Amino acid sequence: MTIHTTxxxxxxxxxxxxxxLQAHVFETEFNRLMSDATTVRVRRGQxxxxxxxxxxxxxxxxxxxxxxxxPMQSRTRQLLALYHPGxxxxxxxxxxxxxxxxRALSNGELRRAPWxxxxxxxxxxxxxxxxxVDKLSKSTAALxxxxxxxxxxxxxxxxxxxxxxEARRSGKASGSGVLLELVPSRVDTADYLALNADTLSRIxxxxxxxxxxxxxxxxxxxxxxxxALIRLVPSGMFPSEPCRR
Amino acid sequence: MTIHTTxxxxxxxxxxxxxxLQAHVFETEFNRLMSDATTVRVRRGQxxxxxxxxxxxxxxxxxxxxxxxxPMQSRTRQLLALYHPGxxxxxxxxxxxxxxxxRALSNGELRRAPWxxxxxxxxxxxxxxxxxVDKLSKSTAALxxxxxxxxxxxxxxxxxxxxxxEARRSGKASGSGVLLELVPSRVDTADYLALNADTLSRIxxxxxxxxxxxxxxxxxxxxxxxxALIRLVPSGMFPSEPCRR
DNA sequence: CGTTTTTATTGATCAATATCAATTTGTTCC
DNA sequence: GGAACAAATTGATATTGATCAATAAAAACG
Numbered sequence: 001m002t003i004h005t006t007x008x009x010x011x012x013x014x015x016x017x018x019x020x021l022q023a024h025v026f027e028t029e030f031n032r033l034m035s036d037a038t039t040v041r042v043r044r045g046q047x048x049x050x051x052x053x054x055x056x057x058x059x060x061x062x063x064x065x066x067x068x069x070x071p072m073q074s075r076t077r078q079l080l081a082l083y084h085p086g087x088x089x090x091x092x093x094x095x096x097x098x099x100x101x102x103r104a105l106s107n108g109e110l111r112r113a114p115w116x117x118x119x120x121x122x123x124x125x126x127x128x129x130x131x132x133v134d135k136l137s138k139s140t141a142a143l144x145x146x147x148x149x150x151x152x153x154x155x156x157x158x159x160x161x162x163x164x165x166e167a168r169r170s171g172k173a174s175g176s177g178v179l180l181e182l183v184p185s186r187v188d189t190a191d192y193l194a195l196n197a198d199t200l201s202r203i204x205x206x207x208x209x210x211x212x213x214x215x216x217x218x219x220x221x222x223x224x225x226x227x228a229l230i231r232l233v234p235s236g237m238f239p240s241e242p243c244r245r
Numbered sequence: 246m247t248i249h250t251t252x253x254x255x256x257x258x259x260x261x262x263x264x265x266l267q268a269h270v271f272e273t274e275f276n277r278l279m280s281d282a283t284t285v286r287v288r289r290g291q292x293x294x295x296x297x298x299x300x301x302x303x304x305x306x307x308x309x310x311x312x313x314x315x316p317m318q319s320r321t322r323q324l325l326a327l328y329h330p331g332x333x334x335x336x337x338x339x340x341x342x343x344x345x346x347x348r349a350l351s352n353g354e355l356r357r358a359p360w361x362x363x364x365x366x367x368x369x370x371x372x373x374x375x376x377x378v379d380k381l382s383k384s385t386a387a388l389x390x391x392x393x394x395x396x397x398x399x400x401x402x403x404x405x406x407x408x409x410x411e412a413r414r415s416g417k418a419s420g421s422g423v424l425l426e427l428v429p430s431r432v433d434t435a436d437y438l439a440l441n442a443d444t445l446s447r448i449x450x451x452x453x454x455x456x457x458x459x460x461x462x463x464x465x466x467x468x469x470x471x472x473a474l475i476r477l478v479p480s481g482m483f484p485s486e487p488c489r490r
Numbered sequence: 491c492g493t494t495t496t497t498a499t500t501g502a503t504c505a506a507t508a509t510c511a512a513t514t515t516g517t518t519c520c
Numbered sequence: 521g522g523a524a525c526a527a528a529t530t531g532a533t534a535t536t537g538a539t540c541a542a543t544a545a546a547a548a549c550g
Contacts, residue, residue: 072397080392092382095389098481137337140385144340147392151439152317194396236343
């Protein structure tokens with residue numbers, strides 16, 4: 001297993017934690033839990049091989065966005081899950097498909113610790129144990145939710161579900177709508193949503209035509225009407241979770 | 246949460262453990278771990294509501310096949326995972342989609358224990374703890390693998406991958422090929438593979454025409470050439486796992 | 491054993507999305 | 521600022537898989 005460290009040609013994007021709360025949790029809980037973790041700087045596009053059994057690790061995203069990637073056909077791939085600042089990834093969650101890896105979708109930073117060390121540390125404190133198990137469970141639940149989305153929804157529905165989920169995760173209230181930064185490129189987003197990049201582009205176009213989406217910058221979009229987007233997704237997909245602001 | 250117990254109109258199918266090994270592990274490890282679990286008999290089609298936070302449970306399949314189900318559109322659903330004898334399901338793995346449930350795809354029996362009890366028991370023994378965590382990790386890995394399959398493969402590829410996985414899980418060497426019992430109905434299998442039941446039927450037909458599949462009974466199929474089926478699936482999906490017999 | 495009910499197959503058609511190629515737009519870097 | 525490069529959009533067309541309706545095949549049941 002090789003982990004290439006950043007060659008520092010491009011400046012690493014500074015920390016972009018979605019909001020104060022998450023930053024706080026991240027700082028207090030994880031920095032203690034991961035006090036002896038290795039910091040790994042990653043550049044957009046970089047591949048981080050996931051360790052085998054013996055080198056099982058826990059990864060925690062500090063900044064940037066990463067994805068769990070598996071290569072499928074010769075030229076295609078599937079992104080199984082996205083990891084944002086504060087998210088954890090345990091390598092035993094990996095599907096065991098040849099070529100699987102973590103892939104940086106933006107510049108960023110993550111911390112890596114051997115699972116054995118994390119386990120020992122967690123054993124010392126029931127509080128940390130609970131925190132960790134909770135994080136990992138949520139990540140599995142997210143995987144299940146994504147599978148439901150890919151397997152059960154049409155293209156536009158998937159995109160709407162993605163936008164709503166992102167808005168809830170990191171959107172900022174702005175005017176009458178929600179301002180949203182979508183870090184992954186079109187191709188990455190398409191590979192995550194199991195859509196063709198061209199098709200995804202078209203769906204974004206339709207949403208813009210219908211006034212559901214407005215581009216405000218490179219990766220920045222404004223959603224004037226989140227409720228309308230939610231209505232595009234079969235009810236039940238978002239069971240009355242409060243929308244953070 | 247209501248769990249309907251069997252009304253015993255139809256006889257419950259007797260235990261069908263795939264082979265001696267699994268039966269053994271199941272007996273020795275789990276019966277001790279789950280010694281104070283409730284036994285729940287289920288009939289094909291029965292829905293088992295998954296508990297909320299407070300009533301989080303661990304389920305262990307004794308006999309039969311169950312699936313984690315989420316309703317999508319009005320008439321459609323997605324089966325996220327299949328659970329066979331010996332498999333475990335922890336309710337915090339649920340995606341949190343309205344209407345989610347365990348669904349019995351055949352008559353069978355499962356054991357249910359409150360998570361708190363299981364946790365306490367596992368805390369007593371590192372061996373059990375490890376066994377449990379390992380089972381749950383594998384179930385998450387299977388979820389990821391299934392997501393890769395649904396998101397990245399075509400219909401026929403998905404079906405081939407399903408057949409190969411089932412052959413490896415429970416197939417019995419028979420003549421020059423593998424004999425396989427496929428318990429779930431066409432509709433259930435289709436919902437699991439995110440395909441239309443008609444389309445699935447056609448794919449089975451094509452596989453039969455190509456001599457990859459032969460019907461041998463109600464749910465029993467014979468695969469004369471497993472290698473040919475494996476070649477239909479992008480390499481990497483099945484990285485040199487030994488084929489059990 | 492024949493009737494009822496459920497499950498599976500098959501054909502004709504349609505809709506959704508992938509593919510390929512050509513532009514356009516945006517970014518990076520001198 | 522402008523050349524060189526990368527990313528995103530758009531149009532024309534092909535392909536896959538869904539849908540609907542009709543039929544066939546199996547099980548269940550009296």
